[in-house]
Amino acid sequence: MPDSAHSEAPARRVRADAQRNVDQLLEAAKAVFAVSGVDAPVREIAAQAGVGVGTLYRHFPQRSDLITAVFKNEVDATAAEAAGLVSGREPLEALVAWLMRFTGFIATKQGLAAALHSGDAAYESLPGYFESRFGPVLTSLLEGAEQAGEIRAGDVEPIDLLRAVANLSLSGDEDHTRRMVRLIIDGLRFSAER
Amino acid sequence: MPDSAHSEAPARRVRADAQRNVDQLLEAAKAVFAVSGVDAPVREIAAQAGVGVGTLYRHFPQRSDLITAVFKNEVDATAAEAAGLVSGREPLEALVAWLMRFTGFIATKQGLAAALHSGDAAYESLPGYFESRFGPVLTSLLEGAEQAGEIRAGDVEPIDLLRAVANLSLSGDEDHTRRMVRLIIDGLRFSAER
Amino acid sequence: MPDSAHSEAPARRVRADAQRNVDQLLEAAKAVFAVSGVDAPVREIAAQAGVGVGTLYRHFPQRSDLITAVFKNEVDATAAEAAGLVSGREPLEALVAWLMRFTGFIATKQGLAAALHSGDAAYESLPGYFESRFGPVLTSLLEGAEQAGEIRAGDVEPIDLLRAVANLSLSGDEDHTRRMVRLIIDGLRFSAER
Amino acid sequence: MPDSAHSEAPARRVRADAQRNVDQLLEAAKAVFAVSGVDAPVREIAAQAGVGVGTLYRHFPQRSDLITAVFKNEVDATAAEAAGLVSGREPLEALVAWLMRFTGFIATKQGLAAALHSGDAAYESLPGYFESRFGPVLTSLLEGAEQAGEIRAGDVEPIDLLRAVANLSLSGDEDHTRRMVRLIIDGLRFSAER
DNA sequence: GATGAATGAGGCTTCATTCAT
DNA sequence: AATGAATGAAGCCTCATTCAT
Numbered sequence: 001m002p003d004s005a006h007s008e009a010p011a012r013r014v015r016a017d018a019q020r021n022v023d024q025l026l027e028a029a030k031a032v033f034a035v036s037g038v039d040a041p042v043r044e045i046a047a048q049a050g051v052g053v054g055t056l057y058r059h060f061p062q063r064s065d066l067i068t069a070v071f072k073n074e075v076d077a078t079a080a081e082a083a084g085l086v087s088g089r090e091p092l093e094a095l096v097a098w099l100m101r102f103t104g105f106i107a108t109k110q111g112l113a114a115a116l117h118s119g120d121a122a123y124e125s126l127p128g129y130f131e132s133r134f135g136p137v138l139t140s141l142l143e144g145a146e147q148a149g150e151i152r153a154g155d156v157e158p159i160d161l162l163r164a165v166a167n168l169s170l171s172g173d174e175d176h177t178r179r180m181v182r183l184i185i186d187g188l189r190f191s192a193e194r
Numbered sequence: 195m196p197d198s199a200h201s202e203a204p205a206r207r208v209r210a211d212a213q214r215n216v217d218q219l220l221e222a223a224k225a226v227f228a229v230s231g232v233d234a235p236v237r238e239i240a241a242q243a244g245v246g247v248g249t250l251y252r253h254f255p256q257r258s259d260l261i262t263a264v265f266k267n268e269v270d271a272t273a274a275e276a277a278g279l280v281s282g283r284e285p286l287e288a289l290v291a292w293l294m295r296f297t298g299f300i301a302t303k304q305g306l307a308a309a310l311h312s313g314d315a316a317y318e319s320l321p322g323y324f325e326s327r328f329g330p331v332l333t334s335l336l337e338g339a340e341q342a343g344e345i346r347a348g349d350v351e352p353i354d355l356l357r358a359v360a361n362l363s364l365s366g367d368e369d370h371t372r373r374m375v376r377l378i379i380d381g382l383r384f385s386a387e388r
Numbered sequence: 389m390p391d392s393a394h395s396e397a398p399a400r401r402v403r404a405d406a407q408r409n410v411d412q413l414l415e416a417a418k419a420v421f422a423v424s425g426v427d428a429p430v431r432e433i434a435a436q437a438g439v440g441v442g443t444l445y446r447h448f449p450q451r452s453d454l455i456t457a458v459f460k461n462e463v464d465a466t467a468a469e470a471a472g473l474v475s476g477r478e479p480l481e482a483l484v485a486w487l488m489r490f491t492g493f494i495a496t497k498q499g500l501a502a503a504l505h506s507g508d509a510a511y512e513s514l515p516g517y518f519e520s521r522f523g524p525v526l527t528s529l530l531e532g533a534e535q536a537g538e539i540r541a542g543d544v545e546p547i548d549l550l551r552a553v554a555n556l557s558l559s560g561d562e563d564h565t566r567r568m569v570r571l572i573i574d575g576l577r578f579s580a581e582r
Numbered sequence: 583m584p585d586s587a588h589s590e591a592p593a594r595r596v597r598a599d600a601q602r603n604v605d606q607l608l609e610a611a612k613a614v615f616a617v618s619g620v621d622a623p624v625r626e627i628a629a630q631a632g633v634g635v636g637t638l639y640r641h642f643p644q645r646s647d648l649i650t651a652v653f654k655n656e657v658d659a660t661a662a663e664a665a666g667l668v669s670g671r672e673p674l675e676a677l678v679a680w681l682m683r684f685t686g687f688i689a690t691k692q693g694l695a696a697a698l699h700s701g702d703a704a705y706e707s708l709p710g711y712f713e714s715r716f717g718p719v720l721t722s723l724l725e726g727a728e729q730a731g732e733i734r735a736g737d738v739e740p741i742d743l744l745r746a747v748a749n750l751s752l753s754g755d756e757d758h759t760r761r762m763v764r765l766i767i768d769g770l771r772f773s774a775e776r
Numbered sequence: 777g778a779t780g781a782a783t784g785a786g787g788c789t790t791c792a793t794t795c796a797t
Numbered sequence: 798a799a800t801g802a803a804t805g806a807a808g809c810c811t812c813a814t815t816c817a818t
Binding site for chain 1: 350362365377
Binding site: 017018043052053055058 | 798799800801
């Protein structure tokens with residue numbers, strides 16, 4: 001919902017430039033974080049975005065502002081893909097597919113875990129945001145699998161499962177991650193058999 | 195196996211302080227790494243060990259030397275505890291107990307994963323060391339559980355399981371880790387039922 | 389030949405302070421090198437220039453960048469003074485006058501010889517620059533003296549003479565240097581007499 | 583004239599070891615100075631001598647003690663070679679031969695000039711020592727050449743000539759040094775012709 | 777006496793952040 | 798608003814020198 005919704009006031013102009021800079025910074029930060037981690041030098045991000053460091057600081061006074069913005073951006077994008085991944089798949093496979101998509105998101109967050117554990121108040125909202133966006137998606141996928149008789153959804157909290165998959169994806173080895181995700185899913189199937 | 199194993203050789207003396215300093219450095223480094231990660235300032239480690247930075251550099255010219263020494267030290271200690279944890283426990287519980295002990299080891303390795311992925315040749319030997327020490331222990335535990343009919347050991351490579359548990363323990367939340375480890379073990383039990 | 393030679397191009401602005409800092413750094417470095425040699429602490433140079441060390445590193449990322457810049461700066465200045473020194477002097481005296489001016493340049497290069505001999509590729513261009521600027525000047529002076537029948541110019545390579553005078557000036561005793569320069573000139577006159 | 587001239591007192595024993603260490607240190611220092619200059623790391627010298635740094639400091643508490651000892655040692659050796667170089671040579675050639683031998687001595691003193699100019703009182707005695715040993719030798723060689731009618735010895739102070747040749751030899755290019763020494767000698771011959 | 781381990785000052789360099797243009 | 802130059806704190810590392818063994 002952009003501020004420019006009301007065109008009657010002269011409002012701020014030049015918003016185009018500024019917004020483009022923000023977008024470029026977010027994109028650059030995402031790319032740099034994936035390669036060099038969230039502690040990457042500020043100048044590297046600014047350079048990749050094609051702006052001066054001053055511009056970066058104007059839009060993101062704290063490093064944490066940039067990190068959280070990138071993070072939320074990607075959380076939104078990942079959550080939005082859920083529907084597409086699910087359609088046409090068996091419930092259990094849909095669950096695995098989405099979890100694997102989710103690991104791709106995490107794998108670009110080198111150093112984020114450390115930031116989250118740093119105790120910096122700026123990151124306090126992230127887990128909640130994370131859960132608010134992914135929780136419903138995952139809950140729905142788990143319920144689908146449960147209704148298909150594949151698992152017993154009550155055996156795991158969605159957020160627990162997300163954390164686990166997030167941590168597993170830190171290995172950076174996608175094949176390994178996939179195997180371990182399936183093993184966890186098997187764990188859910190195990191209890192369903194009892 | 196220290197040189198002093200054979201007391202008949204004159205060997206170097208003075209080793210007393212030097213060895214004590216090395217020990218203090220390893221202990222301090224372990225503690226600091228757990229809190230501040232493996233990129234913690236050199237001075238912090240030296241100060242905690244009660245020595246000057248020069249002493250640290252004498253014994254560990256590269257940061258990687260200190261990291262690998264601490265790592266191997268703890269790998270050894272963790273592996274050595276396997277027997278005690280196993281005795282008197284049912285096979286499956288022994289497996290879980292040891293894996294949880296193992297997570298305690300990993301939880302103090304903040305930043306080590308990044309170092310391992312850095313491509314620095316100094317760390318190349320660590321995965322092998324890790325596997326050589328833990329592989330046999332875990333294989334033995336898995337076989338015990340298999341012979342008890344609890345799991346099907348062939349469904350997972352010991353090293354895969356170690357990596358998974360290591361990554362899970364990065365959450366820093368021991369309860370969560372324990373739940374997820376049990377979920378993975380359930381995954382192994384699932385296939386055993388088929 | 390600065391970019392700003394053509395005022396029609398927009399070019400970068402802000403250049404004013406930056407250029408002033410560069411100039412101050414070069415001047416400070418020249419002074420500090422003369423007193424403490426080219427290995428003087430970076431901070432000393434930055435302080436004398438009235439800037440932070442970061443500014444020094446921005447403009448001269450390597451110490452060798454600063455050394456070569458100072459060097460070339462002074463080579464240019466010294467070469468440019470040739471005309472003024474020559475006019476109104478007898479050829480031989482003009483030669484001596486210029487060589488003595490040249491010694492003043494060298495006397496501020498404490499430690500440069502060692503740097504040149506260090507094998508660092510950054511200094512490879514200096515001897516060539518040196519020769520390209522001073523060679524023609526000295527050749528012209530030698531030819532003037534030869535045409536006046538004072539010396540036989542073919543008896544010495546200009547670059548040999550420059551090196552010799554440069555080394556002689558390292559004594560730091562101007563009077564001694566002057567006597568020895570004259571002695572060398574006498575050496576050139578000797579052969580002219582035969 | 584060794585202290586052990588009087589064998590009646592028990593005197594200090596172990597002198598052999600200590601003296602050997604001193605000799606090894608002097609030799610090592612000479613070699614290291616030639617390669618790395620007189621500011622070379624203390625440990626490099628101790629290592630090359632095969633002793634601990636403590637031993638170096640015992641015998642040479644100050645770096646200047648070691649430098650001056652090496653220097654005097656070599657001054658003595660160089661002066662002692664004068665007779666051999668002179669015999670069987672024409673006076674002028676004898677002079678050149680000795681000067682060139684002298685340049686070989688200087689060429690191994692990278693950084694000594696800087697030390698001498700440092701104002702450190704420890705080096706104050708060196709020029710005097712230098713002159714007291716070399717002055718007579720050179721005076722004698724100059725007089726020989728003068729008596730042969732080749733030069734006019736009064737035109738240059740022996741010490742001036744030594745300084746000049748010392749500085750010329752800093753180029754490290756022996757051929758160049760030789761040419762310039764000959765040019766200086768020609769300078770002396772020039773005045774003899776008048 | 778000899779050794780070499782320990783110390784820590786001192787020099788180097790990077791980079792987050794500010795601020796003049 | 799944007800830029801990027803300047804700043805300087807902070808971390809790294811290397812020795813000269815001392816001193817326990």
